[in-house]
Amino acid sequence: MKLGLEGRHALVCASSRGLGRACAESLAAEGVNLTLLARGREALEETAEHIRRTHRVTVHAVVADITTAEGRAAALAAHPAPDILVNNAGGPKPGHFRDWDRDTWIAALDANMLAPIEMIRATLDGMVERRFGRIVNITSAAVKAPIDILGLSNGARSGLTGFIAGIARQNVAHNVTINNLLPGPFETDRLLETARQWAKDNGLPEDEVLARRRAANPAGRFGLPHEFGDACAFLCSAQAGFITAQNLLLDGGSYPGTF
Numbered sequence: 001m002k003l004g005l006e007g008r009h010a011l012v013c014a015s016s017r018g019l020g021r022a023c024a025e026s027l028a029a030e031g032v033n034l035t036l037l038a039r040g041r042e043a044l045e046e047t048a049e050h051i052r053r054t055h056r057v058t059v060h061a062v063v064a065d066i067t068t069a070e071g072r073a074a075a076l077a078a079h080p081a082p083d084i085l086v087n088n089a090g091g092p093k094p095g096h097f098r099d100w101d102r103d104t105w106i107a108a109l110d111a112n113m114l115a116p117i118e119m120i121r122a123t124l125d126g127m128v129e130r131r132f133g134r135i136v137n138i139t140s141a142a143v144k145a146p147i148d149i150l151g152l153s154n155g156a157r158s159g160l161t162g163f164i165a166g167i168a169r170q171n172v173a174h175n176v177t178i179n180n181l182l183p184g185p186f187e188t189d190r191l192l193e194t195a196r197q198w199a200k201d202n203g204l205p206e207d208e209v210l211a212r213r214r215a216a217n218p219a220g221r222f223g224l225p226h227e228f229g230d231a232c233a234f235l236c237s238a239q240a241g242f243i244t245a246q247n248l249l250l251d252g253g254s255y256p257g258t259f
Helices: 017-028 041-055 068-080 101-130 146-170 187-201 208-216 225-235
Strands: 009-012 031-036 059-063 086-087 133-137 176-182 247-250
Touching: 009 017, 017 041, 017 086, 017 133, 017 208, 017 225, 031 041, 041 133, 059 068, 059 133, 059 176, 068 225, 086 101, 101 133, 101 146, 101 176, 133 225, 146 187, 176 225, 187 208, 225 247
Parallel strands: 009 031, 009 086, 031 059, 086 133, 133 176, 176 247
Antiparallel strands: none
């Protein structure tokens, strides 16, 4: 299926690796030009060059921390009027709520709730004026089924989800959609980090924890990043203009509920 995105421009946050990179690659495969953002220069420039070479699209690489006002300003200076915005930021570290003070909570909210809202605020009106816009927020399966050691993520990302539910329906008549992608267990550094914490807390080898998690998933495996990226590309497509305010869960069937 041709997604009708050739020549569009996407701003993809935290896109030097992991699921952010997967989204950038899937969009580039559809002819979308990119502004990529990440804090680490080396990984970002490697990703940008790989995408340029592979997909023959224009790629701007901006070293910036999207969780800060300065980082967001740098991103928008590179391309102030994207057709597509993919909000993404690394999740807070796993841990236990008794160890988290107010500053820890504020940092989690800044990264995983307030930064995406600020990026939406900066780009939404231009999308409405141009009669095309796709905003995809990478959140977490923990929004549907909270994970005990990810309380900071549970709270911050659920807050973003509630906010999106309140604004997405106000803009779809202008061909601007806002949706959330909820990744379950994908083969990323984040998954390894949480498995390491789980193994430490339970006195188990890390390999055993990973094997158990694979076996417990109905798919019998972890998700592959390109599967996630392709789902993002479809939500950004011309064909997806009737899909908004949705939370698409990609977890191999782990969530046990009907709805």
